[in-house]
Amino acid sequence: MAPKLVLYEIIASPPVRAVKMLAKALDLELELKTVDLFNKEQYKPEYMKINPTHTVPTLDDNGQIVWDSHAILIYLVDKYAKNDSMYPKDLVKRAIVNQFLFCDASIFDKFVGIVKPILYGNVKGLADWQKESLIDSFEAVERILEGKKFLTGNDVTIADISLVVTLSSANLVVPIDFKKFTKIAAWMKNMESLSYYEPNAVGLKVHAEILKKFIN
Ligand SMILES: N[C@@H](CCC(=O)N[C@@H](CS)C(=O)NCC(=O)O)C(=O)O
Known part of the structure; x- marks a missing residue:
């Protein structure tokens, strides 16, 4: 069964774009949830609970939260990539x-x-x-x-x-x-x-x- 990956995002954000590129590379489907930064939605208590730094992207992998694009990229390759070329184990x-x-x-x-x-x-x-x-x-x-x-x-x-x-x-x-x-x-x-x-x-x-x- 395909993993349920939710990405809190806003389309223009560079770090969000990085996560989306990698998801496409790994053929992973993302369910996108917009966090409207211009309306300060990142400061809502429920969002701050999952990401205390009030930034996008935040990944929710079936309940496992990972925030910061760099950490998300590492996590996705380690967990889902077919080989380690994008993030070598060496x-x-x-x-x-x-x-x-x-x-x-x-x-x-x-x-x-x-x-x-x-x-x-x-x-x-x-x-x-x-x-x-x-x-x-x-x-x-x-x-x-x-x-x-x-x-x-x-x-x-x-x-x-x-x-x-x-x-x-x-x-x-x-x-x-x-x-x-x-x-x-x-x-x-x-x-x-x-x-x-x-x-x-x-x-x-x-x-x-x-x-x-x-x-x-
Ligand atoms: N180091 C973070 C930076 C994330 C970041 O700063 N995202 C911006 C959008 S591009 C943001 O969410 N800003 C809202 C805020 O700081 O309140 C990452 O790579 O994910």
């Missing part, structure tokens, strides 16, 4: 994937720190230091991708999924200079050609519409 290989997952978490946090006050506060636009800070992350990713098709080499892992959703949304706020960052450009093309990329494309469009109203 200690060293796994450490390298973890390294990039945590790297993504830092970049995403930077992105949220910039966008949240614009979307939910009264801040208008980005300061130069904020743009420079994201560009510094683009430079790091460009160095990481040197000589590699994906972050860890030839195999796509959950770290690539995590990072592509973050960078594709960061690109809406601080456009990535793809002529300069040629390795990021090639990697993004490789990611876009994956059969399970669609949830990022769909959510990214919605994210672009939302951000467009606030950032020009």
Whole structure:
């Protein structure tokens, strides 16, 4: 019997898009429950009970709650993937994937720190230091991708999924200079050609519409 996986989500959210990409890759069906962040539904006591950090995504796997996209990606591969290529069991290989997952978490946090006050506060636009800070992350990713098709080499892992959703949304706020960052450009093309990329494309469009109203 197929597992009953409920995902608390909002379509535009980058970390939600990562979980949806992986679910598609693993052929897992998700029952989606929208948490309307603009109406502060994430602060409802019943939601805060399952995710005290009031964020999406949150996964409910037949009563087992897991929140934070990175933790959810790890959980889904460990539990449901037919092989370990996306999150290797080998200690060293796994450490390298973890390294990039945590790297993504830092970049995403930077992105949220910039966008949240614009979307939910009264801040208008980005300061130069904020743009420079994201560009510094683009430079790091460009160095990481040197000589590699994906972050860890030839195999796509959950770290690539995590990072592509973050960078594709960061690109809406601080456009990535793809002529300069040629390795990021090639990697993004490789990611876009994956059969399970669609949830990022769909959510990214919605994210672009939302951000467009606030950032020009
Ligand atoms: N590290 C978390 C970040 C999740 C996150 O910040 N999600 C945003 C939406 S993109 C959110 O739910 N924000 C609502 C809030 O912080 O109250 C993850 O990877 O799941």
